[in-house]
Amino acid sequence: MPPIAGAAAVKRLRSPFFVGLLIIIFLVEFMKGSLLVAVLPVYMKNSLGLSAHTIGIAFSLQYIGDNLFRSPFGWIGERLGYRKTMAGALIMTVIALCMIAFFSGAFWLSLACFILGLGTSPLWPTAMTGTTEISGPQGSNGQALGTLEMASLAGTGAGPIVMNFLMDRTEKNYHTAFLILIGVGIVLVLVALLLPSKVKIPFQTAAAAATATGKGMFAVLAGKLAHLGASVKSTLREVRTTLKVSWMVYPALFLQSFVIGLLSPVITLYVQNELRISPNMYSLLLIAGGGITVLALIPSGKLIDRFGTGPFLNAGFLLAAFSLSFFSIVRSLPLVFVFVCIVGISYAMILPGWNTFVSHLVPKGERGAVWGFFLTLQGSGMVVGPVVSGQLWDRLGHSSPFLASAVVMAMLFVIHLVLSRRMKAGAQLS
Numbered sequence: 001m002p003p004i005a006g007a008a009a010v011k012r013l014r015s016p017f018f019v020g021l022l023i024i025i026f027l028v029e030f031m032k033g034s035l036l037v038a039v040l041p042v043y044m045k046n047s048l049g050l051s052a053h054t055i056g057i058a059f060s061l062q063y064i065g066d067n068l069f070r071s072p073f074g075w076i077g078e079r080l081g082y083r084k085t086m087a088g089a090l091i092m093t094v095i096a097l098c099m100i101a102f103f104s105g106a107f108w109l110s111l112a113c114f115i116l117g118l119g120t121s122p123l124w125p126t127a128m129t130g131t132t133e134i135s136g137p138q139g140s141n142g143q144a145l146g147t148l149e150m151a152s153l154a155g156t157g158a159g160p161i162v163m164n165f166l167m168d169r170t171e172k173n174y175h176t177a178f179l180i181l182i183g184v185g186i187v188l189v190l191v192a193l194l195l196p197s198k199v200k201i202p203f204q205t206a207a208a209a210a211t212a213t214g215k216g217m218f219a220v221l222a223g224k225l226a227h228l229g230a231s232v233k234s235t236l237r238e239v240r241t242t243l244k245v246s247w248m249v250y251p252a253l254f255l256q257s258f259v260i261g262l263l264s265p266v267i268t269l270y271v272q273n274e275l276r277i278s279p280n281m282y283s284l285l286l287i288a289g290g291g292i293t294v295l296a297l298i299p300s301g302k303l304i305d306r307f308g309t310g311p312f313l314n315a316g317f318l319l320a321a322f323s324l325s326f327f328s329i330v331r332s333l334p335l336v337f338v339f340v341c342i343v344g345i346s347y348a349m350i351l352p353g354w355n356t357f358v359s360h361l362v363p364k365g366e367r368g369a370v371w372g373f374f375l376t377l378q379g380s381g382m383v384v385g386p387v388v389s390g391q392l393w394d395r396l397g398h399s400s401p402f403l404a405s406a407v408v409m410a411m412l413f414v415i416h417l418v419l420s421r422r423m424k425a426g427a428q429l430s
Contacts, residue, residue, distance in 0.1 A: 065117025261385015
């Protein structure tokens, strides 16, 4: 990158707008990490006496609200601007936090989780749109996107660690935890109010925008919906002609995130109710597993580029299946740390390997549409997983979600083995 372009990129990263986006992303992920990992599962189970099935439904509703409304909020954000869209949505997160703090019924807590997901759904569409807009004439936004991911990971990791420390010091005073998170939500709204009020509407001239305004909102909306329908039909036709993959790819995409959905609502319950370890020790487990994963990602990615995805995905799936199955019987804390580290290493192999493997399946035509379809199918596993996990915990005991996760990892190993052999056979024939 030339010195002038590099200086311009650094200047854009230091702009008040981009700094505001970083603060919002960090605090949103901090809030969600605190709630979904450290506080909510144990609070709903131990303090309110709700079933694991109910907890799973609440988590699923959060994922539904977050994923289902990203596109609509992205469209709204282009018309209302960053400030109104983000501030209005983040006010919903404050409402959701207040509901969680002051209501105890299963219905209200599930509704609050859905509103929480709804309130955070504009985050990434707004961040991606804003980052693209400030990327400059050369579209050099790689550094900015990397900075956004770092803020996201930092918030996700810091939330549970800080909240576990707080819960340990306050003897599990959930009311204090909820008040702090409500305060975080209020800070989020205030930061959002500092964002710009207007955005550029791409591919639309001022005259066209004025004409659209004169037609009225409903006419514009009807026209957009008609255009969207025609675009979707055209895209689907193109995808059908270009996407030629084995039917086994589709269950593999679903199962890959289904495993995470199985574990997300019960991992905290298992650690605190079955292992009986303190919140601070749980934080050490999170640091150990997450740290091993991050450290192993760098060499894994380089080795995958050199030797291919096959050996690493096979080893990753088998290691994950082996280590997750042992969580159903392990009670020794040193052994728990060992298997947490093994899971971290296995995911460091799976994450870059799986994304690379799937990228080889995406045809050159309609790459964006196919990736969107793949990611939607993969994300659906996060919606179904918590519901199944809650049922397993209630009906079959605490070990069943871990055994189910191990079985799913073994299934992914078999599916990948078959798919990779078919791809090699096809390559040899061609």
